[in-house]
Amino acid sequence: MADTEADKRGYLWEDFRVFHLKDSRGQTLREHYHEFDKLTLCLGGRVTYVVEGVTYFLRPWDLLLVQHGLIHRVSIDPAEPYERIVLWLGRDWLARRSTEDAPLAACFDRTRERNFHLLRFTPEQRLTYMRLLQPLEESLRSREFGSGLLADTLCQQLLIQVNRDVGRDRTAEQTDSYRCDPKIEEVLRYIGRHLSEPLDVDALSRRFYLSRYYLMHRFKAVTGYTLHQYITQKRLLRAGELIRSGQPVMKAAELAGFQDYSTFLRAFRNTFHTSPREFYSRGEKRSLFHDAHVD
Known part of the structure; x- marks a missing residue:
């Protein structure tokens, strides 16, 4: 083949x-x-x-x-x-x-x-x-x-x-x-389970008893993403899953944690290179993953 x-x-x-x-x-x-x-x-x-x-x-x-x-x-x-x-x-x-x-x-x-x-x-x-x-x-x-x-x-x-x-x-x-960082692993797990809730650096640093500076820099070193980028990507993926399951687009954005619909639409188009409605109709057969080679 x-x-x-x-x-x-x-x-x-x-x-x-x-x-x-x-x-x-x-x-x-x-x-x-x-x-x-x-x-x-x-x-x-x-x-x-x-x-x-x-x-x-x-x-x-x-x-x-x-x-x-x-x-x-x-x-x-x-x-x-x-x-x-x-x-x-x-x-x-x-x-x-x-x-x-x-x-x-x-x-x-x-x-x-x-x-x-x-x-x-x-x-x-x-x-x-x-x-x-x-x-x-x-x-x-x-x-x-x-x-x-x-x-x-x-x-x-x-x-x-x-x-x-x-x-x-x-x-x-x-x-x-x-090798893993147990504290950052805790943060990642918490983010994954609370995407619909407010998530920001200050709230997370207080919850996990980390300084704001340390959390931001350690998170980027471990994951390759800034905290904001990671949360946004995870919310977009969650919204995509909800849209594929038949959830209305605005409701999917809300459930995924986006408080502003226009911000969601702009981020969605930038990530998936299509609109949410086209994303729903496109299906999985042509799923794109950010232009990365087979690894």
């Missing part, structure tokens, strides 16, 4: 898409987020990922789960080529392939809830994933009868395995795999 430059910059045209990439240049991709869910399996290189303020130091055969709407960035060390397999997953497809007792997106929900997104595999697990990924890649390249159906089935099988492994994973106990 050929990958055009547009594909690599964030458009999901299919139910799911697989990339197998290898880069030898060092770079840091700025903070961004997706409207779809994503798995990144590191096969080689020295890579640092930051997801919602938690820094992960990837090793070969580490799997990173990044749910839609999570802000993240990646830094690639040029000393070693960065090879990875990236799987983009459409949320509609995940829902259609799920059952009530086996929602395929549960692995993303779980990693988001605990704010830990890394799986570090044992040698036995590596072999299992190799056996799952190789035929998936082959079926996507094939033009034989039923190859698309086979790929769909294999992708479901892969997600079932990921869900099982997330449920019993203990990677978080390996302190060399990640």
